[in-house]
Structure formats: structure tokens, C-alpha cells
Amino acid sequence: MLHDPAQLDLMFQALADxxxxxxxxxxxxxxxxxxxxxxxxxxxxxxxxxxxxxxxxSGLVSTEKLxxxxxxxxxxxxxxxxxxxxxxxxxxxxRRLDRLGEYLAETRDEN
Amino acid sequence: MLHDPAQLDLMFQALADxxxxxxxxxxxxxxxxxxxxxxxxxxxxxxxxxxxxxxxxSGLVSTEKLxxxxxxxxxxxxxxxxxxxxxxxxxxxxRRLDRLGEYLAETRDEN
DNA sequence: AAAATAGTGAAGTAATCACTTCAGTATTGT
DNA sequence: ACAATACTGAAGTGATTACTTCACTATTTT
Numbered sequence: 001m002l003h004d005p006a007q008l009d010l011m012f013q014a015l016a017d018x019x020x021x022x023x024x025x026x027x028x029x030x031x032x033x034x035x036x037x038x039x040x041x042x043x044x045x046x047x048x049x050x051x052x053x054x055x056x057x058s059g060l061v062s063t064e065k066l067x068x069x070x071x072x073x074x075x076x077x078x079x080x081x082x083x084x085x086x087x088x089x090x091x092x093x094x095r096r097l098d099r100l101g102e103y104l105a106e107t108r109d110e111n
Numbered sequence: 112m113l114h115d116p117a118q119l120d121l122m123f124q125a126l127a128d129x130x131x132x133x134x135x136x137x138x139x140x141x142x143x144x145x146x147x148x149x150x151x152x153x154x155x156x157x158x159x160x161x162x163x164x165x166x167x168x169s170g171l172v173s174t175e176k177l178x179x180x181x182x183x184x185x186x187x188x189x190x191x192x193x194x195x196x197x198x199x200x201x202x203x204x205x206r207r208l209d210r211l212g213e214y215l216a217e218t219r220d221e222n
Numbered sequence: 223a224a225a226a227t228a229g230t231g232a233a234g235t236a237a238t239c240a241c242t243t244c245a246g247t248a249t250t251g252t
Numbered sequence: 253a254c255a256a257t258a259c260t261g262a263a264g265t266g267a268t269t270a271c272t273t274c275a276c277t278a279t280t281t282t
Contacts, residue, residue, distance in 0.1 A: 009129055015197075016127035017240080018120055028200035030207055034259060047241055049260065068249040068258045079201040083194055086126075089139035090190040096141055128270080145229060158271055160230065179228045179279040 002081040007059060011082045014058035019043065020051050027061060027074040034070050113192040118170060122193045125169035130154065131162050138172060138185040145181050 014020055023037050038048040052072065055061040059078040063070050125131055134148050149159040163183065166172040170189040174181050 005129070008132075012123065012132070013127045016124045018116070019240085021119075021123070021196075024200055028203040028207075035257090043240085044242065045259070046243080046261085050240075065259090070259070074200070074204050076201050076204050079197055079204075083197045083201065085132075086190055086194045086197075089135055089185070090187050090194065092139040093185050093187050093190075130270085146227090154270085155272065156229070157231085157273080161270075176229090179277095181229070 002059070002077060003084075007078075008081065008085060010058035011060055011078060014054050014060055015082065017051065017054075019048075020055055023048075023051060023055060023072075024060060024074065024079075027072055031071050031073045034072070037072060113170070113188060114195075118189075119192065119196060121169035122171055122189060125165050125171055126193065128162065128165075130159075131166055134159075134162060134166060134183075135171060135185060135190075138183055142182050142184040145183070148183060 015024070019041055022041065026032055026037055026040070034045070034049060034052060037052065038045050041048060052061065052063070056063055060075055060082075061072055062075050063072045065071075126135070130152055133152065137143055137148060137151070145156070145160060145163060148163065149156050152159060163172065163174070167174060171186055171193075172183055173186050174183045176182075
């Protein structure tokens with residue numbers, strides 16, 4: 001469910017915005033309320049809530065409301081899925097380079 | 112130069128589009144010309160060139176023109192920078208959880 | 223030399239984005 | 253009960269995005 005392309009799409013889209021990455025960064029140091037997330041950002045609370053909704057829809061962040069405060073936390077599984085996508089492509093490339101290197105070494109021996 | 116926030120911004124922005132991720136995926140299997148990149152995509156060549164320019168500006172892809180064909184390849188260093196950003200945040204979170212676990216284990220012993 | 227191939231560049235367009243403001247609803251502290 | 257806090261939601265706006273088409277330039281191939 002985490003590797004389905006639609007979810008991946010939402011995740012990368014969510015990470016594309018600097019304000020949202022800053023929020024993820026903040027949350028990586030521990031849970032925070034909406035106002036705490038908003039505090040270092042130069043924008044209205046409303047804007048922050050909108051960003052938060054994008055993050056939550058992407059699965060990167062989950063929230064829980066107790067009384068009047070909504071506590072947000074990072075969802076490491078989702079983070080790992082994005083990481084994994086990039087990693088796989090990079091590895092594919094590097095494996096290819098390795099094979100090419102071997103091939104070149106072999107054909108050099110044949111001279 | 113790869114970790115500067117502006118470059119990171121361009122990279123995540125570039126990865127946010129499904130067509131561009133498909134192009135990166137294709138390139139992870141080996142270099143390709145613009146037309147080869149375009150082939151599986153349901154859009155005009157012009158659109159593909161525009162996506163390619165975004166990828167190149169982000170540093171994720173580099174290109175080289177020989178004669179009339181432009182050959183594109185993945186830039187694993189850039190890919191790694193994006194990977195790294197995500198990884199750091201996830202690790203920060205997981206380290207935090209570990210410390211919390213230790214703390215809980217300790218205070219349990221004190222009962 | 224002519225035709226086919228490979229890509230480029232500019233202009234236009236519809237949709238989406240990242241905000242804003244403002245008005246509203248719970249919840250909590252005094 | 254009243255005020256302050258912590259959000260929430262809707263509507264609007266200007267900028268950016270992801271395309272399109274069309275006209276064009278180089279480079280090969282025949």
C-alpha cells in the first residue's frame with residue numbers, strides 16, 4: 001500500500017515544498033502541535049494547516065487531536081518508501097556501471 | 112554544493128512529477144536519447160524536453176549532445192543528496208524513539 | 223540536393239498551487 | 253460566564269505548472 005504509485009506521487013509532491021520539508025524537519029526532532037509547527041514559518045496559521053493536510057494525505061505525517069490541540073508526528077514508514085524509490089534507481093545505475101566496468105576489464109584482458 | 116537548500120528544492124520539485132520520475136526510472140537502466148525518453152510517455156516531444164530541462168536544472172540528470180542526438184544520463188550524486196535528506200530525518204526520529212525506549216525502561220526499573 | 227530525423231523555442235491555455243483574509247467552532251483558563 | 257487559545261473552513265487571488273501547437277534549426281541518410 002505504501003509502494004503504490006499514487007501514494008508515492010503524493011509523498012514526493014508533499015516533499016517538493018520547502019515549507020513542508022521544514023515541517024518534516026521539525027517533526028523529525030519530535031511531535032509538535034500545529035502552532036509549534038507554524039511558529040518558525042513566515043505565513044498564516046491557515047496556510048500551515050493547509051500544508052499539514054497535504055503532508056497528512058501523503059502519509060508522511062499523522063496527527064491526533066486531544067482537546068483543542070492537534071499533535072503531529074512523522075510517519076517513518078512513508079519516509080522510508082520515498083527513500084527506497086530513490087535508492088533503487090541509484091543502485092540500478094551503479095550496478096550497471098559495475099557490470100560495464102567488469103566488461104571493460106574482461107575485454108582488455110583479451111588483447 | 113549539493114546540500115545547499117536551493118538545489119535540494121529543485122531536486123524534490125523535479126521528483127514530484129510522475130512523468131519526470133518515469134524518466135529518471137528509465138535512465139536508471141542506462142543512458143537514453145530524448146526520443147527514447149519520450150517514447151513511453153503520452154505527451155509531445157516538446158513537453159518531454161521541458162521536463163528534461165527541469166531534471167537537468169535540478170542536477171538529477173546530465174546531458175550531452177553529439178550530432179543531433181542528446182544523450183541523457185542519471186547523476187547518482189544528486190540522487191544520493193535527496194536520499195540523504197530523507198534518511199537523516201527518519202534516523203533522527205528513530206534515534207529519538209530509541210532514547211525514549213531506554214528512558215522508559217530505566218524509569219520502570221525504578222519502581 | 224532532397225527528405226527524414228532529432229531536437230529546440232516561443233506563445234498560449236487550463237489547471238493547480240501557495241498563499242491571504244475573515245469568519246467560525248471547540249476547548250481551556252480565570 | 254468571559255476571554256483567550258488552538259485550530260478549521262471557505263472564498264478569493266496571483267503565480268506557477270504542465271502541457272499544447274506550430275514554426276524552426278541542425279544533422280544525417282538516401
